[in-house]
Amino acid sequence: MNETVTIHIDGQAVTVPRGSTVLDAARKLGIAIPAMCFLEGHTAEPSCMVCQVKVDGEDRLRPSCATAAVDGMRIESETAEVHAARRTALELLLGDHLGDCVAPCSVACPVDLNIPLMIRRIRGGQPALAGAMARLCRDCGGRCEKTCRRAARDRPVAIRNLIRYAADIGEEPPPDDATTGGFSTHVGRVSPEEIDRYMVEANSIQRVKPADGAAYTDEEARREASRCMRCDCRAADDCKLREYGALYKAHTRKYKSSRRAFSQNRHPQGLIYEPGKCIVCGLCVQIAREAAEPLGLTFVGRGFNVRVGVPFDRPLADGLRKVAGACAEACPTGALVLEEDEA
Amino acid sequence: MSITESTTQPDQDIDLGVIDGFVERIGRTRDKLIPLLQAVQREFRYLPEPALLRICAITEISPADITGVATFYSQFRLKPAGEHLINVCHGTACHIKGAQAVTDALYRDLGIPEVEGAETDPDGLFTVQKVACIGCCTLAPAMQIDGITYGHLTPDTVAHSVHDFLRLKELGVLSQPEEVPIDNPDHLAEIRIVLDSCCVAGGSQKVADAFEEAIERTGVPAVVKRVGCISMCYQVPVVEIARPGMDPALYTRVLPEDAEAILLTHFRPPNPFKRTARTISSVLERLLTNESWEPVSRYSADVRDEPLATFLGNQTHIALENLGEMDPISIDEYEQNGGFAALRRCLLELDRDQIIDEIDRSGLSGRGGAGFPTGRKWRDVAGRKSDRKYVVCNGDEGDPGAFMDRMLLESCPYRVLEGIAIGSIAVGSEEATIYVRAEYPFAVRRLREAIQLAEARGYLGERVLGTDTSIYIRLMEGAGAFVCGEETALMQSIEGHRGMPVLRPPYPAEKGLWGKPTLINNVETFAMVPWIFRHGAEAFARLGTPESCGTKVFALAGKVRHGGLIEVPMGVTIREIVEEIGGGIADGKAFKAVQIGGPSGGCVPARLADTPIDYEDLARLGAIMGSGGLVVLDEDDCMLDVARYFLQFTQEESCGKCSFCRVGTRQMLDILERLCTGEGKKNDPERLEELCHMVIRGSLCGLGSTAPNPVLTTLEYFRDEYEAHVEGRCPAGRCKPLIQYIITDECIGCTRCAQHCPADAIEPKPYEQHEIDQEECIRCDACRKACPVDAIVIE
């Protein structure tokens, strides 16, 4: 028996070892088929359907990550039709997605200042870096504060005071991550119960007024900074949903109607799970199983309600004793992330 | 169950010894998970956490497996249930006859709070759950309380049924008698008391006794026989008189004192005999009516719609052959009717190729839905090299409007077993599994018994008929998941996993159960096989059309006059079925459409009723044969409501794996909900259509890729109704938020509407025109049904 097979993708021939998938073959050709639920080194259990291709002569599309390359196969990948299907897969995932890639304050900001990052730098003792960011502010009249989600709880974070405080410090040029922008999904208005869940990130103190009536002291700035709920996504820079969503020009709200409630689940060792961002790809479930975690993770429920959870509703920390980091690493979105050292 | 439910239980003392006993008896391996959970649930009526933890501790099964499986299958409950279970049928036929209104009324009457997930009354006496078709669609809407079936429910009478149940419970008559096969060596005429396990105190048993007495008294040559569950949905007790070579006669609502009169209309007594005073004609008049004159119509748990009599229309019985004439568990009777001759021939006279050739030539194709040629599938599996192969019989029967597989399993288990045995021989497998839907405990009991008896006679088990061939058949009970009808999901389920489909190829023929080549066929497909060997492939192929050979069983229900199981040659037209067999639409309404193929099928409008029913023609219309649900709709049915009903179903039943099905079907449902509540947007029909095509092409398995069919066909054939809903109108007067009940000046002031209204929306004003308080009205339709002069209309 022949040890290799040859297939054609978008008219280009490629020869791969027998047992390879269409996705492997495409990658060999340098065709970047998007893949979210499949990760090199793990078993393909196709679910996201973002990696679809069309096999010549078939009507339905197939996930390339789990379709074996068969000699003589002809595949369409980079055609308008296939792209439309991938876009729909992404739009459906985004339609059931709860998260802000970029915080509402940054979205409102005319220069896309990465406000929560700046605030974290103030809070985390890097005021100079924050200051370099703050100087980008064009003083638009405070659109950031008008959209600040914290207003739903008590009063907005005093972003402009913080900017004024920081802008006075240091002379460096703004860092690369000073601004954000681009593709972003949005949570929209939140209910009072949800706001309480956002608050786990934030200090519940009252808005801090500068004691001298003019400018924050270091201490005051740090306290005010601690009121920020950190609405932006921790995975904004390495989220596949965001990356492909941008690439395929997916409309984030095309299939948005009913939405889930925001919730967040924290692991004492710094793992954070946000079910609303999970695309139920199962990678974490697979990793936990392979690592023989005593409890591990599992799918809970079925249909639209299916979620990833710890058996018997136990805390996340009990479910992932060994491979929390690996799961966060594998997670294609911001659903499972490790709390970074605040910077 | 919903994921928000916490799995923590109130403190409870669980006897873990019981759990250990289950594990001893059932096993410790992964594939025993579902049977173990079923045993625990039977014991405690839910799954207490300590019991589950104990299972983890003493078996190979992991906590992740348990939580995953227990939350996947709808049979399992993680919260304690009430003392009695009320299963309200939400099958297709019951839906169109108002099951939702009945459920709402039940919730109100029992005082179950209207919050999501609530299903038990405050006293913990009743737990209400929705189930798919319970197989007596002619009683629709129907429900079961523990073992007892109540039919023809209405929102304002459903409470009577609950009281009736409580009364029976008080009387202590809720247990079911054992089944005993009866000898009839001389082939006498048979008096069949059809509802054997009748729960009514003084019901069938008294009638049977009365007949025996009457036979003795009159000397009529007949025996009394209790036939099994292929029973009549009419009023119990039901009696059938069967004489060799004559059409059977059927009597319903028979009283013990009628026995003699009935006998004498059919038999001339050998000895001089004086008739009782009662004239026979008056007895007959009363008995042959099917009117329900009591508020409660109650039946035993295993009540089923009957096969509609053969002389109605163009029917040919192959799968249903002799059903209702044979004692389901009497292996003798099966043999006398040609049973096991086919197996004998296949085993002793034919080689594998010849068997497969015969099936090939018969043109038999899969009856599970897709119609894949059975011969080709058998040949594929037979040709695979492997140390082990498996056969699976798919009895999951998920279509919420169909129940023919259950009927076959309950009423003629041997026919299905024989078919499976032949299939096993053909492909070279020794182990077969019949996967039976969770809701069919009665079928499981029958099958279990039948397998034992067949083994005892040497038709199954080790060294079948003395040859070197062994065939073991085992049973697996599903746990409530429509998607498990899909073959790859079904095999996942047998292996003890969540029923999540896997991408094909590889097909089961190559890599199936436990990774081995596996033949999977539907119950009805297997049931056709013995006939083909007894009558020849050609005889089978002659039936039906050149492309779709043979016959197909349908569960005919909905707005037709006669519902029930029918078996017709492929190629008969929809009109023939509706008009000739079904007797046309009931209540003089206009025939609107048929829904065929259940959640994967479509709606065919009345104007296309001359379409022949075969695989090709149905596919052309966007419907499918499916497993055989055929629900007839009339002018009162809203097509959007029908589409929404099925979408709701598939959406709940999706395994939740792939994005198109999990989110796509939900999106479609959202749009339909919007339209049915008057919140529709102008471009919703287009949007829906686009989404349908995307979901069809992008879904991983057949559930997702056929789920849009009910929507697409209604969009195609009933576009005007969609447009009307966009404008906020429901032409059929079905979508509650779009309609109002109004009392016209026809009102005679009889106050009946006010008495029936469960929401107190009508003030009783004798002799005056009544009025409905639109704020209070819950649009349950009770008043309109109660009004004697049709003065209540929908606007």
Ligand SMILES: Cc1cc2nc3c(=O)[nH]c(=O)nc-3n(C[C@H](O)[C@H](O)[C@H](O)COP(=O)(O)O)c2cc1C
């Ligand atoms: C969602 C879904 C549900 C199904 N349900 C059933 C079922 O209830 N019974 C059945 O026999 N086949 C069902 N099938 C078809 C099976 O996958 C399979 O094709 C069939 O059992 C093969 O048997 P056959 O060739 O005899 O029809 C279903 C398929 C899908 C996609």
Ligand code: SF4
């Ligand atoms: S998970 Fe991805 S798509 Fe979602 S908010 Fe985070 S970055 Fe954006």
Ligand code: SF4
């Ligand atoms: S809470 Fe922080 S991140 Fe959220 S909007 Fe306000 S400032 Fe921005």
Ligand code: SF4
């Ligand atoms: S948490 Fe992340 S890795 Fe786990 S299933 Fe969800 S998206 Fe996949």
Ligand code: SF4
């Ligand atoms: S189509 Fe639906 S049922 Fe099938 S695999 Fe996808 S989610 Fe599961």
Ligand code: FES
């Ligand atoms: S990467 Fe292939 S289906 Fe998700």
Ligand code: FES
């Ligand atoms: S009994 Fe309810 S739909 Fe069949």
